[in-house]
Amino acid sequence: MRLQIKGICHSYDQVEALRDIDFGIEPGEVVALIGPSGCGKSTLLSIIGGMLTPTKGEVLICDQATPDGCLNPLTYVFQDFALLPWRTVAGNISLVLEDHGLSKTDRDARVAEVLEQTNLWDFRDAYPKQLSGGMKQRVGIARALAVRPAVLLMDEPLSALDAQTRILLLDEFAALFARTGMTAVYVTHNLNEAVRLANRVVALRRRPGTIKEIHTIDIPLAERCDGMPELVAHERALWNLIRDEAIAADKELENVA
Amino acid sequence: MSHDVTERRTESQGNASEASHVRFRATGFNPKANPIAAWGFFVVVIALWQLGSSTGFISELAMPSPVAVTKALWQLIITGDLWRHLGASLQRLVGGWIMGTVAGLLVGFLVGMFSWARSPGVAFVSALFPIPKIALLPLFIIWFGIGEPSKFATIAFGVFFPTVINTFGGVDNVQRNLIRMGQSFDLSMWSVTRKIILPGALPTILSGFRISSSIAIILLIAAEMIGAQYGIGALILAAGNLYQTDQLIAGVVVLSLLGLCVSWLLGRLDRWLLGWR
Numbered sequence: 001m002r003l004q005i006k007g008i009c010h011s012y013d014q015v016e017a018l019r020d021i022d023f024g025i026e027p028g029e030v031v032a033l034i035g036p037s038g039c040g041k042s043t044l045l046s047i048i049g050g051m052l053t054p055t056k057g058e059v060l061i062c063d064q065a066t067p068d069g070c071l072n073p074l075t076y077v078f079q080d081f082a083l084l085p086w087r088t089v090a091g092n093i094s095l096v097l098e099d100h101g102l103s104k105t106d107r108d109a110r111v112a113e114v115l116e117q118t119n120l121w122d123f124r125d126a127y128p129k130q131l132s133g134g135m136k137q138r139v140g141i142a143r144a145l146a147v148r149p150a151v152l153l154m155d156e157p158l159s160a161l162d163a164q165t166r167i168l169l170l171d172e173f174a175a176l177f178a179r180t181g182m183t184a185v186y187v188t189h190n191l192n193e194a195v196r197l198a199n200r201v202v203a204l205r206r207r208p209g210t211i212k213e214i215h216t217i218d219i220p221l222a223e224r225c226d227g228m229p230e231l232v233a234h235e236r237a238l239w240n241l242i243r244d245e246a247i248a249a250d251k252e253l254e255n256v257a
Numbered sequence: 258m259s260h261d262v263t264e265r266r267t268e269s270q271g272n273a274s275e276a277s278h279v280r281f282r283a284t285g286f287n288p289k290a291n292p293i294a295a296w297g298f299f300v301v302v303i304a305l306w307q308l309g310s311s312t313g314f315i316s317e318l319a320m321p322s323p324v325a326v327t328k329a330l331w332q333l334i335i336t337g338d339l340w341r342h343l344g345a346s347l348q349r350l351v352g353g354w355i356m357g358t359v360a361g362l363l364v365g366f367l368v369g370m371f372s373w374a375r376s377p378g379v380a381f382v383s384a385l386f387p388i389p390k391i392a393l394l395p396l397f398i399i400w401f402g403i404g405e406p407s408k409f410a411t412i413a414f415g416v417f418f419p420t421v422i423n424t425f426g427g428v429d430n431v432q433r434n435l436i437r438m439g440q441s442f443d444l445s446m447w448s449v450t451r452k453i454i455l456p457g458a459l460p461t462i463l464s465g466f467r468i469s470s471s472i473a474i475i476l477l478i479a480a481e482m483i484g485a486q487y488g489i490g491a492l493i494l495a496a497g498n499l500y501q502t503d504q505l506i507a508g509v510v511v512l513s514l515l516g517l518c519v520s521w522l523l524g525r526l527d528r529w530l531l532g533w534r
Binding site for chain 1: 432434435437438439440441442443444445448452453456457531533534
């Protein structure tokens with residue numbers, strides 16, 4: 001599936017959040033959205049996912065091709081996991097398959113498949129409150145994979161986790177993207193995550209968010225690893241790109257406070 | 258320099274010899290349930306009550322002894338009067354509560370979920386909730402007659418408002434991110450309501466059931482005292498008119514037991530539906 005973001009502008013009442021956002025997302029590509037706090041990254045992701053109507057502009061699906069058995073082409077992975085506390089791990093995953101006319105056997109098969117993929121099989125009967133943050137996010141990923149999405153929309157999926165878990169899950173995300181060639185839009189504050197996972201990084205200016213630069217990282221995902229000098233160089237370049245914006249945004253936030 | 262360090266070290270060792278434990282300051286504010294204490298309290302109160310009656314400290318006419326109350330209760334059981342009164346009360350209680358609860362849940366969900374229902378619904382509830390419902394019984398008698406329908410209506414009306422308030426409060430308190438998750442996976446509105454909003458609102462709805470069931474018992478007794486041949490309220494009123502205080506207190510004990518049964522049933526329902534907590 002290929003997406004084209006065309007002339008997106010968005011305002012919340014009188015506050016302009018995004019202005020003239022234009023870029024495309026190619027099949028199999030991971031695009032990271034970075035920028036200072038309040039620059040509209042999550043707003044842009046909500047617009048791409050059809051959860052928010054932009055004030056102006058449109059998101060076009062240029063190529064309708066989706067993976068076999070795709071039930072929800074544009075699928076979210078949430079920062080706060082968004083798991084139903086009254087359902088087990090398997091129940092949370094099954095929930096998103098229940099409205100799509102699948103038989104119970106097919107649903108159970110898909111649930112079992114993603115539980116295996118995400119190493120959650122042993123936790124299938126656990127409730128979210130019994131899981132660590134990292135495990136909860138694994139359930140979030142498993143739930144997203146169960147609908148065989150065309151594009152994964154990930155809204156700071158690691159930001160609610162502790163540092164060690166973040167490193168472990170980042171490796172798992174990198175392996176997942178490298179193995180499946182999945183298309184994804186990945187919102188993050190963390191430049192290390194952006195350079196580990198993204199083929200292209202869209203850097204936004206502070207509010208109103210506009211594109212400052214689209215930075216390409218030409219290293220195959222499978223070859224990337226933590227601390228790789230080329231990635232460190234990309235991370236530094238990105239930091240130089242958004243440093244002034246981050247400082248200015250921080251001062252704006254202080255003024256607001 | 259090194260002399261300074263040595264001096265400081267000696268000083269700190271000297272302080273260590275006078276060391277004391279850090280005082281624990283986080284005591285209290287953590288009450289725990291104790292079933293033995295709960296039952297023990299009742300036993301002590303009843304024993305003191307019996308002692309007061311036996312010694313003549315408490316007048317038998319004003320407050321019959323626990324033994325006299327037990328005898329009156331036993332008499333009501335063996336003559337079958339208790340079942341006649343209790344049966345009539347339970348019918349009214351269950352019927353009125355179900356009617357009020359169903360209507361309250363429906364309106365509560367509409368107010369909680371739809372903008373078109375929110376403002377009129379909240380205004381309606383705010384205006385009518387504070388009215389003592391028993392004040393409307395004469396009006397219900399005019400509308401529905403002196404028979405059962407007016408009593409059902411009084412109880413249903415009393416139950417309706419707390420149910421509406423708790424239901425729409427519960428719906429409001431469902432985490433928005435869960436609803437957005439459901440929408441982002443293209444779940445139908447019916448699915449989001451049934452699988453996300455209803456279970457999410459259930460804890461608040463169930464705590465509302467406790468309030469509404471207590472209100473239902475109060476209104477039941479009030480309605481039965483105003484116009485009923487059978488019912489625990491009618492029994493208490495008749496006993497009071499005849500100065501049969503042992504029967505009167507027996508009726509009150511039955512009400513207390515009824516309240517405990519309702520509370521136990523709601524507790525079971527709570528554990529069954531909210532076991533995940």
